[in-house]
Amino acid sequence: MSDSxxxxxxxxxxxxxxxxxxxxxxxxxxTRRWRRGLxxxxxxxxxxxxxxxxLNLSFQTNNEILGELTLWxxxxxxxxxxxxxxxxxxxxxxxxxxxxxxxxMAISMVVALPAAYAFSxxxxxxxxxxxxxxxxxxxxxxxxxxxxxxQLYYTxxxxxxxxxxxxxxxxxxxxxxxxxxxxxxxxxxxxIDETAFIDGYSFPRFFVRIxxxxxxxxxxxxxxxxFMFSWVELLLARTLTSTEAQPIASVMTRTSTASGxxxxxxxxxxxxxxxxxxxxxxxxxxxxxKGFALGRT
Amino acid sequence: xxxxxxxxxxxxxxxxxLLVAFSAIIPLxxxxxYSVQDVFDAxxxxxxxxxxxxxxxxxxxxxxxxxxxxxxxLTILAIEVPxxxxxxxxxxxxxxxxxxxxxxxxxPLLIPWNVVGSIWQLFxxxxxxxxxxxxxxxxxxxxxxxxxxxxxxxxxxxxxxxWTPLIALLCYSGLRAIPEAYYQAARIDRASRWSVFRYIxxxxxxxxxxxxxxxxxxxxxxxxxxxxxxxxxxPGSSTTFLSQSLAIMATGQFDVGPSxxxxxxxxxxxxxxxxxxxxxxxxxxKDKQSGEA
Numbered sequence: 016m017s018d019s020x021x022x023x024x025x026x027x028x029x030x031x032x033x034x035x036x037x038x039x040x041x042x043x044x045x046t047r048r049w050r051r052g053l054x055x056x057x058x059x060x061x062x063x064x065x066x067x068x069x070l071n072l073s074f075q076t077n078n079e080i081l082g083e084l085t086l087w088x089x090x091x092x093x094x095x096x097x098x099x100x101x102x103x104x105x106x107x108x109x110x111x112x113x114x115x116x117x118x119x120m121a122i123s124m125v126v127a128l129p130a131a132y133a134f135s136x137x138x139x140x141x142x143x144x145x146x147x148x149x150x151x152x153x154x155x156x157x158x159x160x161x162x163x164x165x166q167l168y169y170t171x172x173x174x175x176x177x178x179x180x181x182x183x184x185x186x187x188x189x190x191x192x193x194x195x196x197x198x199x200x201x202x203x204x205x206x207i208d209e210t211a212f213i214d215g216y217s218f219p220r221f222f223v224r225i226x227x228x229x230x231x232x233x234x235x236x237x238x239x240x241x242f243m244f245s246w247v248e249l250l251l252a253r254t255l256t257s258t259e260a261q262p263i264a265s266v267m268t269r270t271s272t273a274s275g276x277x278x279x280x281x282x283x284x285x286x287x288x289x290x291x292x293x294x295x296x297x298x299x300x301x302x303x304x305k306g307f308a309l310g311r312t
Numbered sequence: 313x314x315x316x317x318x319x320x321x322x323x324x325x326x327x328x329x330l331l332v333a334f335s336a337i338i339p340l341x342x343x344x345x346y347s348v349q350d351v352f353d354a355x356x357x358x359x360x361x362x363x364x365x366x367x368x369x370x371x372x373x374x375x376x377x378x379x380x381x382x383x384x385x386l387t388i389l390a391i392e393v394p395x396x397x398x399x400x401x402x403x404x405x406x407x408x409x410x411x412x413x414x415x416x417x418x419x420p421l422l423i424p425w426n427v428v429g430s431i432w433q434l435f436x437x438x439x440x441x442x443x444x445x446x447x448x449x450x451x452x453x454x455x456x457x458x459x460x461x462x463x464x465x466x467x468x469x470x471x472x473x474x475w476t477p478l479i480a481l482l483c484y485s486g487l488r489a490i491p492e493a494y495y496q497a498a499r500i501d502r503a504s505r506w507s508v509f510r511y512i513x514x515x516x517x518x519x520x521x522x523x524x525x526x527x528x529x530x531x532x533x534x535x536x537x538x539x540x541x542x543x544x545x546x547p548g549s550s551t552t553f554l555s556q557s558l559a560i561m562a563t564g565q566f567d568v569g570p571s572x573x574x575x576x577x578x579x580x581x582x583x584x585x586x587x588x589x590x591x592x593x594x595x596x597x598k599d600k601q602s603g604e605a
Contacts, residue, residue, distance in 0.1 A: 055402045065435040129324040137321035152336045154582045156534040158555040159575035163339035186335045247424045249537045285427045292422025
């Protein structure tokens with residue numbers, strides 16, 4: 016098609032028709048939206064399929080699992096869940112995990128908030144090096160610290176307590192919290208601090224009453240990350256506990272016995288480990304979109 | 313932001329410093345201590361200098377674990393980063409569908425790592441797993457316990473399943489930070505979909521992408537629980553990555569000296585790569601600030 020000026024009415028018409036067709040081919044938002052929806056749905060299916068399978072197996076008896084493969088439970092049973100909720104060893108695993116995760120979130124938050132404030136507002140001797148050193152702790156592979164941790168916590172008498180795991184997880188969670196919070200705090204104009212101090216606010220009062228509410232979504236996202244990394248970690252939690260504070264992750268290894276693996280109970284236990292995660296995402300869902308960029312867009 | 317020079321800021325840092333020192337410096341010093349000694353029992357120990365380091369660097373088992381580790385990390389980065397960007401672009405922007413998709417996409421991130429391994433074990437087993445069973449029904453002799461290729465592909469799919477959401481969510485929130493005016497300007501200029509992506513969206517994503525790649529690299533380099541549960545490092549040692557080799561050496565064989573030396577080498581590699589990323593981020597922020605000023 017030439018784009019030169021048309022000279023006859025006929026040429027005008029054909030050119031206009033061609034332009035129309037071109038526009039239709041290019042735009043057609045309806046099909047585009049369908050295609051996007053379809054691709055998104057495909058990804059969601061990919062995410063959900065393995066989880067669905069876990070859910071499916073958790074409602075089956077071991078006989079049904081090992082027998083013919085069925086796409087949904089034929090003899091729906093809650094027996095696997097009953098197993099878990101009736102055995103103290105099992106459900107205490109969840110209680111232990113949640114206990115050290117909450118402890119870790121509290122400890123990390125309390126020490127990371129002032130530290131992040133210092134990094135975002137002040138220059139001081141060694142600040143850059145300190146910040147990098149902090150981040151390096153996030154990069155330390157837990158496997159490196161297995162043996163020394165075991166010895167350290169054993170020596171100070173904290174072995175097999177919730178505090179031990181909570182403190183051990185501080186290794187990567189505190190740096191993470193400082194890093195995320197620093198990003199959000201830097202986004203708050205310094206004039207706010209100065210105005211508050213002129214108005215006679217003391218530092219603690221300003222920090223709690225004015226500053227923290229301003230970085231609410233940052234705190235939400237930080238808590239989300241703290242929960243996530245403490246909840247999912249297995250290696251350190253397993254090494255630092257034996258019976259009293261055993262996390263659910265290592266209780267789950269009990270499903271494999273001499274007589275084979277108890278697939279049903281394993282699936283049910285797996286499903287139950289996903290539930291707290293869903294609750295946490297649900298609570299922070301409105302902050303994720305804004306806050307996940309960690310204040311660094 | 314122009315920061316004030318004030319050394320009293322150290323008081324705000326102090327509690328955090330003490331805590332991290334307790335859980336990082338003391339154990340790290342223990343590792344350093346072990347790495348230069350040969351420990352027989354509590355009383356007998358000899359100073360060995362760099363002997364363990366030399367031995368570890370020449371150990372073929374560890375060399376191949378290191379190679380596998382790099383191959384794995386680079387492969388999953390090459391898949392997860394483009395896929396994550398693509399999903400972030402597809403995710404709905406408002407309404408109940410946005411919340412629902414957000415929650416579903418985040419889901420894999422919050423599953424304990426060993427459970428991720430269990431989920432994929434249950435999903436890929438030939439007898440009781442949907443994927444393993446379907447592939448066998450289709451006539452492909454899928455078996456992760458005997459075929460290294462199957463094991464590798466499965467672990468990579470598992471990692472993509474597990475961690476692409478992180479990249480996607482980072483990018484999603486990066487995209488949300490782009491003002492609508494940019495898109496309007498692009499529409500007025502009749503910019504194509506590709507140029508909107510290339511010249512508006514991608515530049516705005518660089519910051520979050522660097523964070524995402526850094527986090528992904530670090531975590532993929534420490535991967536332990538998922539392959540441990542799924543394949544146990546096998547068949548043979550074809551999916552034994554660094555953490556697992558180290559755990560075998562440290563807790564299985566109690567070779568304290570060599571495993572301490574190995575730990576330090578391992579840590580230093582991660583540090584080196586991460587330092588490169590870190591300076592890149594810092595330089596980028598500096599560029600941005602000078603650009604805005």
